[in-house]
Amino acid sequence: MKPAPFEYLDPRTKEEVFQLLDELGEDAKLLAGGQSLLPIMNFRLARPSHLIDINRIPGLDYIREENGHMAIGAMTRERAIEISGVIKEKIPILSEAARHIAFLPIRNKGTIGGSIAHADPSAELCLMIKLLGAQIRVESSQGSRWMDADDFFQTYLTTVLEPNEMITEIQIPIPPKETVYSFNTFSRRHGDFAIVSVAILLQMGRDGLCEKAKIALGSVNPTPIRAHGAEDLLVGRKMSGKLMDEVSILTEEACDPDSDIHASAENKREMVRVFTGRGLREAFKRYEESRR
């Protein structure tokens, strides 16, 4: 289980990367954390002719709060996101999701940019990007552009990134202070890829009515998705067990999962319902506790 041969390039500036990407095109792969890429290269399921290591490019590893959003450099390690004090405080769901990524040594190397470029629909950070409505900064020799998370993922393991482009930053809007959340992932074992994951943000009004709701689902479509129908049903309503059950049923409709050896499509749909129900209760409980 050894990788096929490749040329290794380790540029020191973004500009060099862009130049290499222009020259090499689709045969080249960017090497960020490598925690998804190297396993598939070891299995020889990926055989890039060139590997462009972007770990030595300065200035891509940071977490900064600025103007109501969190700016995260593309090469920021998953572990850094997990333990960042400012993220814990401002976007706690993000640190909780990061904690669920595989195992510590994987998180020590895996990066946020690498994870979303890999676009695995079961990846925690892809789900977070979708849930939180992040903006993704993409650069190339042609310049830079900002992409909305909603437009970024195309299908399973595929994004709109051009072969010559590189993600450099992710900007995540900081949810209003009163937002409550829940993050649930259902997997066969600890650290495994999620069979389903459900991430929920609720903004409750003073009147106890739900003002805003976001529900994102992972692993149940070719890309992470939002369950808009379910979200709409919550808005303007008072939380009740009955409502939460109705909303959960609606999330099932948002899914179009594939069967795999760990769970059938029907089971995944069902688990989305179950964990949406549980997640709503958990988030609502946080809200009630915050009022005490």
Added chain:
Amino acid sequence: MIGQRAIKLYVNGDMVEATVEPRKLLSDFLRDDVGLSGVHIGCEHGHCGACTVLVNGELVRSCLTLAVQVDGCHIVTIEGLAKDGKLHPVQESFYENYGAQCGFCTPGQVLTSYALLKENPNPTEEEIREAISGHLCRCTGYYSIVESVKAAAEKMREQNL
């Protein structure tokens, strides 16, 4: 022909210079080029944890790292944990508490426990289990490993390490 690359790094404090093929995995480099057979290979896809080493103080799967990537880095393997022939308290605790049976997953378990206790000197059982959950052990059911880490924590606190 794929170009070889010269690298220079520090392994357990010793400087190592070598020329490697870019595709050479760090796990193979440490075993075959540096001669550190305590780096064990169990899966080469990041799931078993046997090949875990410290790169610049951080736990890393050496099977998911290229040797060329650690140019200039400081690496600690299981061979580098004992100082002047004296076992580190984590190693001692694994010995005293029967924290190993076949010994194959042990290097990874010990290094992870060492890193955990450096960061968190007083971990709960849950935190210990969380930390070692990235290491498969088929012999112990993990019980004696958890006990070993608990004992090591106590030992290190006593010794102010």
Added chain:
Amino acid sequence: MVNENRQSRWVGRYFPAKEILRYVRGRGEYIDDVRLPNMWHAADLRSPYAHARVRHVDASEALKLEGVKGVLLGKELPEICEPFPAAGVSNQVKFYSMAVDKVRYMGEPVATVVAKNRYIAEDALDLIHVDYEPLPVVVDQEKALEKGAPILHEALGTNLINHRVLHWGDVDKAFEEADAVVEDRFLFHSYSGIPVENFGVVARYDPGEDFLTLWSNFVGPFSLYYLMVMALKMPENKIRFIVPRDIGGSFGIKCGIFVDVVRMGLAAKKLGCAVKWIQDRHDHMVGGGRHSGRISYVKMAATKEGIIKGIDETWYEDVGAYMRAPEPACMYRPFGNYVGGYTFRNHRVDAHAVAVNKLETSPYRGYGCHLVYFNHERILDMLSRKLEIDPVEIRLRNLIDHDQFPYETPSGAIYDSGDYKACLKKAVELFGYEKMREMQKKAKAEGRYVGIGVAVGVDPSVSNMAYITVAFTPEERAQAGYLPKSGGGETAFVKVDPSGTITVSMGTCQSGQSHETTIAQVVADEFGVSPDKVTVIDQMDTATHPFCISTGSYSSRFASVGTSAAVLAARKVKDKMIRIAAHVLEASLEDIVVADGKFFVKGAPEVSLTMKRVAGTAHWNPGTLPSGTDVGLSAQETFNLESAKAISKDDRVNSSNTYGFMVDMAAVEVDPETGKVDILKYATVHDVGTVLNPKFLEGQIYGSIAQSIGGVFYEDYKYDENGQMVAASLADYLCPTAKEVPKKLEIGHVETPSPITVLGSKGGAESSNEVCPAALANAVEDALIPLNVTIRELPLTPEKVLTLIREAQASRESIS
């Protein structure tokens, strides 16, 4: 002789495992650490098809690749080696270490490349072109016996590769007279040991001497070594087989390496060099080995009091594409202990071993027992429900009484010692059975699904080689040319060095059982020294280490026969030292006392000789010794049990030699929305005879329960209908992590020493693996009684549990 003068007894005490001192330094010596000059690296080209004819293999491009030393093709094999023999299998089935003209499972090797390193070897695999003609595939053992099913071995004409009907007592009569009959169909899936260290072989051929040296992390039995010798077609003394000092886990499954050893031996011979082959994880998953799976039809007859009168069962065993020795022993290893701890005498087993397009099977921890006990303990729970007798009570009514030992079972086992009822009672206490039942009631009132399961079993250890021949019918065994087999011995070598230190050499090939320290403890006791002072090398070398056919680390035999051999060898040396001491001290033999590593004269503690002095005399100054005393101090002993006899004409055999017992109890809670099962409490009580080192034993029990939790809930050697192995990585074959096992296991012991081993010890390393699956399945079913669920198959994945709940509810609704 003076054996009882022990000042300190190490047996029965925890002494830290000395092996760990090297493991924590990264100084273990495993197969991948064997490095030789002129050593090349091998990789196998494996079939992507489960069943296909190999029309043509073209390796010319691979041979041109720089760094490639050579290629061995499967089609060369009939010319250069013999197929492997296996008991009870028609010689129409030719089993080689590679596919010759047909592949019969996904992952079967077709070619082996030898190159400068593994990277280049794998590059070369990409350059070998194989022209396959895909054939229809069958993976289900029942379907494989249907008319028109694809046939794996055309020359045999059927996929029924071994068949025995075994009958003791009168089963039909038992059913005629029964008050109650329960029956069901069970499916026990295939799972495996999955050691963290994969298989490995180093083979070095010296063309000048026509000599082959082989290294492998093989654990025995060394009976399989003879299959390697036969297959390689070389004189036995032209082969030297060495097992490294450390093996990174086996759990039985590394018995199967002998196939790969032969392939690498052939490659080394063909290329005239040293070849190293270390499986990668994918190789291991598709080509290593796995325990068989079984479909069973089980019927139990009983009185209304719940006394079992008979069991009638039919098995369809999935043994994979070939019969890899010692298979079909997956069906026959528990032969003598088929009845477990119960007193019933009427039993019929209709055993079918079926070839299917999957990887061959090999022994795995519990070998065959977990499948038998799953059937019996599940069906017994059904009976207990039917008769409304508590599951613990119904077991107590059926267990053999302590005064019935030694107990001879219908199929010929002689249970050496035990107190099964005491074990069960102790488990009831340890588990807090009554309290847990109360808790269950409370939980039920709260709408929770909590269940309690119990399972018991006799744990056979020290296989008697005779059981292999069960695969032959009595008629076959009556024919000329059949050679009976028996035995279960082990050999040890002990020497006291000229300076008085003690060194022991064993060939039991430890793979995580801390043999070195255990032997140090038992030998230390003989000389009254600390185990620190005893060096133990437990490493096979067939050229220099004494061993017997049955040698090895399997069937939990080390604790019984391994330690027995070491103690006897130590005593032999000690007796000689006593003779020397008596001579030097001018005392009578009876008056010499051995303690604290010294030889004293009884009643005169001031008169003594040190070990060093006595050893010095034996080695440096033998001229002063009484005539007839040979020079030096060493002894080799083989301990064999008289109970290991060949099979009788009427199919009765003492298939193992020592028999332990265990009771496992589990409380679980099922989440009815997700199907996930939580283990709330787990207790286990073991009788392994004399406990040698309690912590080592606990380690084995912990490990076996963790693996069984894996087998019951997570691990599945799964093939799809096309014969594709779909769990071929550790991301898909799910071994439990530290988060999947319960935080606490309660362990209790009952010690009824074996009367037939030197220290009274029996095996204990497989133990809970044999009953834990049944205990957990019983617990899950118990939890789901309110939902009318019956557990008939494993693994109990969340989705499977949910499906069972759904189906039970649907059938209940359709009834009402």
